[in-house]
Amino acid sequence: xxxxxxxxxxxxxxxxxxxxxxxxxxxxxxxxxxxxxxxxxxxxxxxxxxxxxxxxxxxxxxxxxxxxxxxxxxxxxxxxxxxxxxxxxxxxxxxxxxxxxxxxxxxxxxxxxxxxxxxxxxxxxxxxxxxxxxxxxxxxxxxxxxxxxxxxxxxxxxxxxxxxxxxxxxxxxxxxxxxxxxxxxxxxxxxxxxxxxxxxxxxxxxxxx
Ligand code: G6P
Ligand code: MG
Numbered sequence: 011x012x013x014x015x016x017x018x019x020x021x022x023x024x025x026x027x028x029x030x031x032x033x034x035x036x037x038x039x040x041x042x043x044x045x046x047x048x049x050x051x052x053x054x055x056x057x058x059x060x061x062x063x064x065x066x067x068x069x070x071x072x073x074x075x076x077x078x079x080x081x082x083x084x085x086x087x088x089x090x091x092x093x094x095x096x097x098x099x100x101x102x103x104x105x106x107x108x109x110x111x112x113x114x115x116x117x118x119x120x121x122x123x124x125x126x127x128x129x130x131x132x133x134x135x136x137x138x139x140x141x142x143x144x145x146x147x148x149x150x151x152x153x154x155x156x157x158x159x160x161x162x163x164x165x166x167x168x169x170x171x172x173x174x175x176x177x178x179x180x181x182x183x184x185x186x187x188x189x190x191x192x193x194x195x196x197x198x199x200x201x202x203x204x205x206x207x208x209x210x211x212x213x214x215x216x217x218x219x
Contacts, residue, residue: 012193014169015112016160019123019146021054021179022197022213023105024131026093033089034065037081043069051202055154055180057124057147058082090127096134104214109140111218118142120163122176124153143167154182157190164192177213178206 021027031050038044045068053061062082066073073081098106112119120143121128128146132138143166145159152158164174176187179198184206187194195210196203203209210216 011173012117012175013173014118014120014164014167014175016120016122016163016174016176016187016192017109018055018176018178018180018183019121019125019128019131021102022177023102023109023137024096024100024135025102026100026131027054027179029089029092030061033085033092034061036088037085038065038069041066041069041071043071045069051181055124055178055182055186057150057153058086058126060153086127093127093131093134096131098136101135101137103212104216106137107218108213108216109137113140118167118169120167121145122159122163123147124150124159154180155185155189157186157192160187160190160192164190178203181205 017023020030034053035044045065049068052064059082062078109119119141121132121141122145124147126147129138129144132141143163145163145166149162150159160176161171164171171191175193175195177195177197178184178187181202184194184196184203188205194206195208196206197210197213200209
C-alpha cells in the first residue's frame with residue numbers, strides 16, 4: 011500500500027532535461043566533439059561531475075581535476091542562464107495537478123534528485139511548498155543507480171521503501187528505485203524505461219481519483 015511518492019525533478023516535473031543536454035553539448039562542441047541524444051540518456055539522473063567525466067570519455071579528452079571543476083562551473087553557468095526565466099508554465103503536463111492531488115489525499119511527497127539546482131527550480135516553478143522533504147545533489151554522495159537518494163527521501167518522510175513509489179525518467183533512476191526496493195513509474199520512453207513497473211509518456215496520463 012502506497013503512502014508516499016518520491017519525484018525525480020529533471021524530465022519528470024520540469025522540462026529541464028533538454029537544457030542540461032544543450033549546455034553539455036556547448037561544452038563538448040567547444041572541446042571539438044559532439045554526442046548524441048542516445049548517449050545523453052546515460053547522463054540523466056547522473057551528478058554534474060560524473061556526467062562531465064562520461065562526456066570527456068566519449069570525446070577522448072583528458073582533463074585534470076582543476077580543469078574539470080572549471081568546465082563543470084561553466085556548464086552550470088550556461089544552464090542557469092537557460093533556466094533563468096523559468097515559471098510555473100515550465101512544469102511538465104500533469105505535474106502540478108498530480109502534486110496537488112497527492113497532498114490533498116494525504117500522501118507524503120518528496121523530491122529525489124541529483125541536481126544541486128533543485129530547490130531553485132522548485133521555487134521558480136512555484137511547487138516548493140508542496141514537498142514534505144527534499145533530497146538533492148547537495149545531500150547525496152552516490153549518484154543513481156545507487157538508491158541512496160531515494161532511501162534518504164523515504165527516511166526523511168519516515169516511510170518504508172515498499173510503501174514508496176518513485177517517478178523517474180532516467181534508466182539510472184529506475185534502477186536506483188528498484189535497488190531501493192521501491193515501486194517505480196517510468197515517465198518517458200517504454201523502451202528505455204523497460205524495467206519500471208509502469209511507464210507513462212507523461213504525468214497527465216495518470217488518472218486521479
Ligand atoms: C539530474 C539530471 C542530470 C544532471 C544532474 C545534476 O539528475 O538528470 O542531467 O546532471 O541532475 O544536476 P545539476 O543541476 O546539479 O548540474
Ligand atoms: Mg530525470
